Amino acid sequence: MTTLDGSGKVIELAPGYRISAQGLKGTAAVHEGAQTGRSGGGLELATTALDQALTAVGMKEIKLIELDVGEVKPLPTEAPIRSSSGEDALVLEVPDLGSTVGQVVLAVDEEGVVTWNFPINATGQPESSATRGAGGYKRFVIRRAVPPVVPPAEGSKRGLVGRLGRKLLKVIVFPLIDPVLGSISDYFAGRWEAKNRPYGLRHFSPDNYQNPQGPLLTAGDLSQWSGKRSLLFVHGTFSTAHGGFGGLPHETMNKLHQGYQGRVFAFNHFTLSEDPNQNAQWFQKQLPPGVTLDVDIICHSRGGLVSRTLAQKVAGLQVGKLVFVAAPNLGTPLTDPKHMV
Secondary structure (H helix, E strand, O other): OEEEEOOOOOEEEEOOEEEEOOOEEEEEEEEEOOOOOOOOOOHHHHHHHHHHHHHHOOOEEEEEEEEEEEEOOOOOOOOOOEOOOOOEEEEEEEEOOOOOEEEEEEEEOOOOOEEEEOOEOOOOOEOOHHHOOOOOEEEEEEEOOOOOOOOHHHHOOOOOOOOOOEEEEEEEEEEOOOOOOOOHHHHHHHHHHHHHOOOEEEEOOOOOOOOOOOOEOOHHHHHHHOOOEEEEEEOOOOOOHHHHHOOOOHHHHHHHHHHOOOOEEEEEOOOOOOOHHHHHHHHHHHOOOOOOEEEEEEEEOOHHHHHHHHHHHOOOEEEEEEEEEOOOOOOOOOOOHHHOO
16 A cells, blocks of 8 residues: 555556556555455456456556545646646556557546546656567556535535546556557447347337346337436446446346336447447437437436437427436546547
């Protein structure tokens, strides 16, 4: 366990791993990557699906850095550290493993916000393949936003990671099959989601809500439901409808199904490679012309961000009641280029 004092000085966390966490005060702990049985509350449950996805495409977590921090005012004598998008940031340096190995840091913060961070060179620009070589360090600049303190009754169980001020930095390696892969997050996250967790509006009945596959809603279903109250489930980060809500009691699902006269459905959507605006755009395209859906929504984690975006931006969707379960109120999980450094 290493103490962070809020200054911008470089602190060694473990051999070859260094951090400059200006404006953050607390502790940092380094764990070997993807260990089972590690004590960490909901940490393993929160990221197990992601670890499986990474393994499926040849990516491997080699270190997990856990920050338990609060925000303090940086020293006035220190120049601020900024990300490429102008946000307050921290700097993480890891060992350079050579030209045949790619490295990325996936950061998960208190709100379930996911960012992919790529190495930068001395001028702050994305590192090219020509600069890769064994020895020295890879340098990552990662946004360090900490949400404001909220009363325990509201915030004690919020977020994917589980505690206010807790951040995870997953140091991941992968083989460089092609020296110019383009957007790695899009390649690995987007293509994996498209294959394994595709978009879909699915029926969510007592008979199928625990099944990975459920009947998809047709244009005819949506037209028949137009103007009638229905219930929509929206899952969270790294999850699916059946994964996020499959633990609900059968009795509860029966009552909901009866109460909404069978008009209960779920929105499966990308959570790693697309943001809530893109999720809402996909949803919009599914609504036939002239259809108006009158919905109540139950959402979990990042699904709260998606649900608010649906309510604000999808024409033909009228939202009545909106139930948030451990949903973040700050930020948007992105693998957007402005969060790639």
